Amino acid sequence: MRVERVKLHNFRNLRQITVDVSPRINILLGRNGQGKTNFLEALSYLALGRSFRTSRDRELIQFQQDFTRVSVQGRDARNEQFELSAALTRDGKKKLEVDGVPVQRHADLVGHLSVVRFDPDEVELAKGSPDHRRRFLDYTLSLCSAEYFRVLIEYRRATAQKNRLLKSRSSVPDAELDVWDSELVRCGVPLLAARAGTLGELEDLAREAYSDLAPGQGRLSLQMRGTVPIEDANEDPEDRNRIAEAFSAALVAGRGRERMMRHCLVGPHRDRLEVVLQDRSLRSYGSQGEQRTASIALKLAQGELLYERTQERPVVVLDDIFSELDRVRTEALQQRLQREHQLFIATARIDHVLALEDWDDLRVWVVRDGELIAVDHLDRPRLESLQEGSA
Numbered sequence: 001m002r003v004e005r006v007k008l009h010n011f012r013n014l015r016q017i018t019v020d021v022s023p024r025i026n027i028l029l030g031r032n033g034q035g036k037t038n039f040l041e042a043l044s045y046l047a048l049g050r051s052f053r054t055s056r057d058r059e060l061i062q063f064q065q066d067f068t069r070v071s072v073q074g075r076d077a078r079n080e081q082f083e084l085s086a087a088l089t090r091d092g093k094k095k096l097e098v099d100g101v102p103v104q105r106h107a108d109l110v111g112h113l114s115v116v117r118f119d120p121d122e123v124e125l126a127k128g129s130p131d132h133r134r135r136f137l138d139y140t141l142s143l144c145s146a147e148y149f150r151v152l153i154e155y156r157r158a159t160a161q162k163n164r165l166l167k168s169r170s171s172v173p174d175a176e177l178d179v180w181d182s183e184l185v186r187c188g189v190p191l192l193a194a195r196a197g198t199l200g201e202l203e204d205l206a207r208e209a210y211s212d213l214a215p216g217q218g219r220l221s222l223q224m225r226g227t228v229p230i231e232d233a234n235e236d237p238e239d240r241n242r243i244a245e246a247f248s249a250a251l252v253a254g255r256g257r258e259r260m261m262r263h264c265l266v267g268p269h270r271d272r273l274e275v276v277l278q279d280r281s282l283r284s285y286g287s288q289g290e291q292r293t294a295s296i297a298l299k300l301a302q303g304e305l306l307y308e309r310t311q312e313r314p315v316v317v318l319d320d321i322f323s324e325l326d327r328v329r330t331e332a333l334q335q336r337l338q339r340e341h342q343l344f345i346a347t348a349r350i351d352h353v354l355a356l357e358d359w360d361d362l363r364v365w366v367v368r369d370g371e372l373i374a375v376d377h378l379d380r381p382r383l384e385s386l387q388e389g390s391a
Contacts, residue, residue, distance in 0.1 A: 001113065001312045002342050003043070007071040010062040012038040013370035022363040025338060028346040029353050029375075030367030031387060036346035037119075039367065040317045042070045043344065044115045046084040048142060048149065049096055049106040052117060057088045066090050072113060077312050082112055106153070110146035114314035116303045116341075118296070118321045118333075125295035126282045130272040137273055140202075140302050141194050144309040148194050155187035159264050166262045174255075181251045184267055189244045191268040192228060196243075197235040198305070199224055205301035206294075210277075213332050214293050218278040226271040227254070292325065296333055303341065316341040322352050350383045 008017040013035050028036045037053075041060075045051055051060060061068045071085040087095040096103050098112060121128070125136060142149035162180040165172055203222040210220040228247045230239075247267070254266040275282045275294050282291050306314045316337055322330050337343055338359060346367075347353065353364060357378045365372040366386040373386055 001074060001076050001315065003072055003074040003113075003315055005071075005073040006039075006043060007073075008039070008042050008069070010065040010068040011042045011060060011070055012062060012068075014038050014042070015062060015370055017372055019365070019372055019374075021342075021344075022361045023342055024361035025356065025359050025363070026342075026344045027353055027356065027362070027364045028344070028367050028372070029348070029350065029364060029383060029387065030346075031348055034367045035370045035372075036348075036367045037319055038370075039372070040117075040319055040344060040346055043072065043315070044117060044317060045070055046072050046086060046109065047113050047115045048139075049086060049094075049109050057094060058090050058092070060088060061090055074113070076112075084109065084112055105150065107146040107150040110143065110149055111310065111312075114143045114306050114310065114312060116299060116306070116314045116316045117319070118299055118316065119319035120321065120324050122299055123292050123295050123321060123324050125298055126275040126286065127288075127291040127295070128283075130274075133273040133275070134269075134271055136298065136302070137195060137198075137202075138191075140305060141198060143306055143314070145194070148190065151187045151190045155184065155191060155268065158183040158187055159267065159269055162264045163262075166258060166264065170259075172259065177255065181248070184251065184264075185244055185247050188228075188247055188268050189240055192226070192230055192243050192247070192271075193235040193240050195224065195268070195271065196230055196239075201308075202298075202301055202305055205304045206297045209297035209300040209304075209336075210294060212336070213297060213329065214290075217290070217293075220294060220297060221276040223274045223276055224271055225274060226268070227266045228268070289326075293329065296325075296329065300333075300336065313341055315344065317344045317346075319346045320348060322347060323349065350380055350387075353383065354378060354380065 002023045003021055005020050008014045028039060030036050041051055041053055067087060067089045069085065069087045071083065073081070073083045075081055083099055085097045096109060098108060103109070125133060138152055142152060158180060162184065165176060165180065199222055206222065207220045228243065228250050230243050230246055250266045258265050277286060277290055277294065280286065282294050303314050303316065325333070356362060364375040364378060366375060366383065368387065368389055375383065375386065
């Protein structure tokens with residue numbers, strides 16, 4: 001897939017933006033706080049109708065404005081045009097459209113625009129919390145399957161309802177908990193099955209990417225530790241029945257502890273994805289170089305998995321990532337991505353821009369005070385003057 005045009009109105013500090021973008025390499029140059037990440041956030045928003053920075057849509061609306069609108073036009077792998085848009089109001093209303101037709105569910109966006117994001121937080125994926133890696137896996141599977149995204153939303157709602165019930169009083173009757181446990185099993189089994197059925201494939205792709213980035217530096221593995229025992233499960237009906245039985249039994253066994261803690265402790269929301277190198281947990285025992293290389297390998301694997309599942313190359317956004325990597329990793333990542341993906345790169349450093357000036361189909365904008373200024377000639381004095389506002 002390729003994005004062709006991005007239109008923004010009142011999105012954070014970006015008041016009125018319309019840009020026709022390159023099918024290959026797009027660079028946003030600007031100092032911190034000028035709007036580079038806001039642009040990437042707006043582009044990414046239309047993948048699932050959600051921001052990667054906040055769960056509160058009203059924060060996306062420019063200060064003292066009542067609404068924001070984001071629109072992306074592009075072409076898919078069949079060269080068919082698509083247009084996605086989202087309009088948000090400060091009173092909480094949201095309107096999503098696909099090709100000008102309103103859609104009611106976030107899941108209806110799935111399959112139109114996939115975005116893989118590299119930023120300083122994602123570079124710490126292997127080092128970060130289990131919640132971070134679980135969100136990474138959920139995001140990947142949601143982009144692959146509208147059904148996964150739909151049941152994930154339903155599961156999160158059911159978990160929140162059960163948590164409210166557990167916190168509402170010291171002794172909740174079994175009959176009331178049974179109702180929500182049944183809902184957790186209904187929604188949770190597809191999540192557990194999809195994760196189990198995907199983990200091996202994601203591991204193979206991440207292992208290959210790690211080997212390319214760090215030849216001879218060890219064998220990468222992914223391990224899932226959860227509260228529901230589902231060894232060697234996948235997504236076929238027989239295994240789903242087995243997962244449902246195991247999930248129900250785990251909920252019964254954990255009920256006393258859940259009552260005591262007043263919190264839902266059993267289910268896919270407690271899964272822990274661990275990244276292991278040569279039998280060592282990278283989160284606990286990996287060097288910074290190993291952790292960052294493994295994180296990049298996971299993101300590359302995410303892009304490859306999306307392509308294998310959807311036959312569409314995702315758009316890749318890179319937000320000030322090169323300042324987090326050494327020269328060898330930076331060059332390896334750039335060369336691997338620019339061959340196959342449309343890239344949107346945000347950086348505050350002019351030397352990062354000049355290092356890419358020989359790439360084909362390159363377009364550059366300076367971002368200053370919420371405006372995008374197209375650059376038709378790359379030289380350091382010109383870029384410096386545009387950044388400073390003296391041009």
